[in-house]
Amino acid sequence: MSEEARALVIVASYHHLNTERLACAIAGILGAEVRGPGEVAPDELGGFGIVGFGSGIYDAKHHESLLRLAATLPPAQGRKAFIFSTNGMPIAVAGKALVAGNSANSHGELRGRLVTAGYEIVGEFGCAGFNTNSFLKLFGGINKGRPNDEDLEDAKEFARRLLN
Numbered sequence: 001m002s003e004e005a006r007a008l009v010i011v012a013s014y015h016h017l018n019t020e021r022l023a024c025a026i027a028g029i030l031g032a033e034v035r036g037p038g039e040v041a042p043d044e045l046g047g048f049g050i051v052g053f054g055s056g057i058y059d060a061k062h063h064e065s066l067l068r069l070a071a072t073l074p075p076a077q078g079r080k081a082f083i084f085s086t087n088g089m090p091i092a093v094a095g096k097a098l099v100a101g102n103s104a105n106s107h108g109e110l111r112g113r114l115v116t117a118g119y120e121i122v123g124e125f126g127c128a129g130f131n132t133n134s135f136l137k138l139f140g141g142i143n144k145g146r147p148n149d150e151d152l153e154d155a156k157e158f159a160r161r162l163l164n
Contacts, residue, residue, distance in 0.1 A: 006032075007027070007048060007051070008048045008051045009023045009027045009034045009054070010034075010040055010051065010052065010066065011055060012036060012055035012066045018056060019055055020034075021147055022151070023054055023084070025152045026125075026155050028156070028159075029156050030050070032052070037069040043074060045076070046074070049080065050079075050080040050122070056085065056088070056129055062107070062109065066110065070114055073114070076114075078120050081120065082121065083111060083114070083121065083124045083125075086126070086129025086146070087103045088130075103127070104126060125154070125155060127155070128146040128147065129146050130145065
């Protein structure tokens with residue numbers, strides 16, 4: 001496979017593996033490898049035509065391990081990247097569009113680090129994720145079962161658009 005066609009999806013997914021499920025759905029369409037931030041050497045990213053960066057959203061930003069990796073990236077000279085996330089915002093109250101918008105807002109710090117490194121951001125995706133952080137665990141969490149089949153299909157459609 002040529003370097004231009006190679007894809008890599010980097011995901012930090014811990015609590016319920018919500019975001020890993022998204023990463024695998026996207027990677028399946030792109031024919032990409034899936035790795036954690038600690039499994040990637042910043043210098044090797046130059047060998048990929050497109051790289052995805054994703055995690056759950058914590059305090060309105062991506063997981064610290066992903067942000068640390070992004071801060072160490074060498075110059076990317078216009079290489080392509082995409083960003084994705086799961087978000088614990090209550091979808092039953094907020095609705096799908098508001099959750100997606102909140103995800104995009106939460107991508108700001110990661111997006112800034114990638115752009116500073118010279119990446120061209122070719123797409124962003126976010127959806128609801130099961131959340132049992134903090135006091136929510138006392139009530140069984142919110143967004144149980146998310147991402148669901150519809151969310152995963154949306155992620156696959158996002159990946160198909162990346163191929164075009």
